[in-house]
Amino acid sequence: MSFAERPGTAEPWRDPSAEPFLRIEKLTKRFGDFVALDEVSLPIYRGELFALLGGSGSGKSTLLRCLAGFLEPDAGRIVLDGQDMAGVPPYARPVNMMFQSYALFPHMTVAQNIGFGLKQEGAAKAVITARVAEMLAMVKMEGLGDRKPAALSGGQRARVALARALAKRPKLLLLDEPLSALDKNLREATQFELVNIQERTGTTFVIVTHDQEEAMTMATRLAVMDRGTLAQVGTPSDVYEFPNSRFTAEFLGTANILEGVVEGVEAEGVRIGSSELDFDILAEPAASKPLGSRVFVALRPERLRIERVAPGSALGDNRLVGRVRDIGYYGDFFVYHVVLESGKEVRVSQPNLRRRTERPVDWEDTVAVTWDRQASMVLPE
Amino acid sequence: MTPRLRRRLVLALPWGWMALFFLVPFAFVLTIAFAEPSEGLPPYAPLLRWSGEATAVLQLNLANFQLLLEDPYYLDAYLRSLRVAAVSATLCLLIGYPMALAIARAPEHRRNLLLMLVILPFWTSFLLRVTAWIGILQDQGWLNGLLLGLGIIAAPIPLLYTDTAMYLGITYCYLPFMVLPLYATLSKLDPSLLEAAEDLGARPWRAFLQVTLPLSLPGIVAGFLLVFIPAVGEFVIPELLGGPGAQLIGRVLWTEFFQNRDWPLASALAIVLLAALVGPIALFQWRAGR
Ligand SMILES: Nc1ncnc2c1ncn2[C@@H]1O[C@H](COP(=O)(O)OP(=O)(O)O)[C@@H](O)[C@H]1O
Ligand SMILES: [Mg+2]
Secondary structure: OOOOOOOOOOOHHHOOOOOOOEEEEEEEEEEOOEEEEEEEEEEEOOOOEEEEEEOOOOOHHHHHHHHHOOOOOOEEEEEEOOEEOOOOOHHHOOEEEEOOOOOOOOOOOHHHHHHHHHHHOOOOHHHHHHHHHHHHHHOOOOOOOOOOHHHOOHHHHHHHHHHHHHOOOOOEEEEEOOOOOOOHHHHHHHHHHHHHHHHHHOOEEEEEEOOHHHHHHHOOEEEEEEOOEEEEEEOHHHHHHOOOOHHHHHHOOOOEEEEEEEEEEEOOEEEEEEOOOOOEEEEOHHHOOOOOOEEEEEEOHHHOEEEEOOOOOOOEOOEEEEEEEEEEEOOOEEEEEEEEOOOOEEEEEEEOOOOHHHOOOOOOOEEEEEOOHHHOEEEOO | OOHHHHHHHHHHHHHHHHHHHHHHHHHHHHHHHOOOEOOOOOOEOOOEEEEOOOEEEEOOOOHHHHHHHHOHHHHHHHHHHHHHHHHHHHHHHHHHHHHHHHHHHOOHHHHHHHHHHHHHHHHOOHHHHHHHHHHHHOOOOHHHHHHHHOOOOOOOOOOOOOHHHHHHHHHHHHHHHHHHHHHHHHHHOOHHHHHHHHHOOOOHHHHHHHHHHHHOHHHHHHHHHHHHHHHHOOOHHHHHHOOOOOOOHHHHHHHHHHHOOOHHHHHHHHHHHHHHHHHHHHHHHHHHHO
16 A cells, blocks of 8 residues: 555655755754754655654654754754744744644543644634534544543544644644554554545645554655664655665665675676675666675565575576575465575565465475566665 | 452551541540530540439530530631631642642652752751741841841831741641642643643643643642641641731630630530531542542
């Protein structure tokens, strides 16, 4: 499931003349000696659903809290819709946040929670009532306006938090791991709904998550964060298909990493001699690097083929031979752990096309792992 | 031992404690309140008397309660005590709330130290601390000395033995009872609630009024009651610091008990005081629980 290639979606980030809606420029934030954000620069365009993806402690929340105004950056700028946000307190920013814990006011009803922002602006009662009703309808919670948050389910609380954050029509909505408290099925349904609401309202979303699946399925673009820097920025498929480093290749999805030296460019592509085993990796010519340079090649498990072969079968171009040490059963697919002669382990995943009785490959089988040239992702770094 | 039996045994301890040290003494007081005063030791007549051979007569004396309700002297003392307690509790709240809030918002490693500072005065004798105030407030005391020395006043202002001194003393002594429950509620408050309020456009002061204050109401109530209830019957502080004119219920009780040796009347006073406090509080708790 991916919304990345939504029909008719413009891709302003591919247009160099497009003006970003939110410009994050060389943002730096330190906590004592610790650098939580290190000169982060990131343009985000109007109407995007941008995901910040990264491991725990990589600085996702810190970046989000700088955008919300809860943290003052030590250096750099945040410009939203042409307005520099330096020194603008949280209550004066056209930015709202959906908190990880939802932070619903427990002493107020659902309707009072949703209307809270408008009340602060001094909006008329009738205006607030109408907007609250509109928001309740948007998140399909009509008739629950009089409940207290304690009387709601987890999914309902998430909806109220979203409705409350959108009630003031912010220019920018920040979401800090918004669905992490929900169980898997509910989370997937809510992801879908969140994307729908984002498209309908046209609000620019920046969503923090450590769940790569969530980022992949929801985001127009995503940034992979690593220790306070952006390791890679791009559409989910760009980052998945063309990871720029071992880190992103292994963080987004799984990847088998092979090491080698560029030995030549031939008609069929780049030839890379493996440093560990006596075989060559072929890759697309586009991935060319200077002769003799050391490179890492990432292989996605689902792009590999596996077949049983006679023991002692030879290695070849894009062909490895090893022994099946383990088979992981996931229902819809299998993951084979193949141990090579060098002791290195390669993962191969195969869709579960037949019923279990006829598995083509079994434990301790000798197998050949092969792949197409296009599947060899030569990492730029 | 079955778990049920064990639970009963565990529960028996606090119940036993309550029974031994609250209910039994209370029963004594209640009995004495209905007795007739008499000369001798103890200075009241037994309720149960033998008349003739095999008939016991239970004689309940309601005169004490009647007197309390009819004589405005007692009613005044009750009302004045309630007012003093209410004013003191309010003063404690006004001073204690910012303190509790500041401690709750202090960096985590400093909170325990600050709490310690609040509790520390308890480690010295209560009487000593109240007496210290006499030294500060009297005409030749430190405060007047300081003001005289700075030339702010020409003659000592009478501070000791006034209502001001009494309120000062009560507020000072009871402040920790306000700060601790307030701190307990405020420190448990999810800070992201306040951030959410600010994020939605509430300036800090409005965020406080709309979020922090209502959510700390349980702490306010607990602290208020913890100060109010003992302050109603407070005897020592008004006696040492307050003016001679103010008849508070604590002093009236003391006078009836020790000077007039009218145990039944003193007991009746205590019973009425208890009823006047327990009634409204029970009602409040019941409503809050719903
Ligand atoms: N207020 C703070 N004081 C000190 N260090 C902090 C503070 N907030 C965050 N950090 C540190 O900054 C790093 C990034 O934190 P955060 O942005 O919350 O990470 P993430 O959301 O990606 O898990 C962490 O190592 C964290 O310990
Ligand atoms: Mg975080």
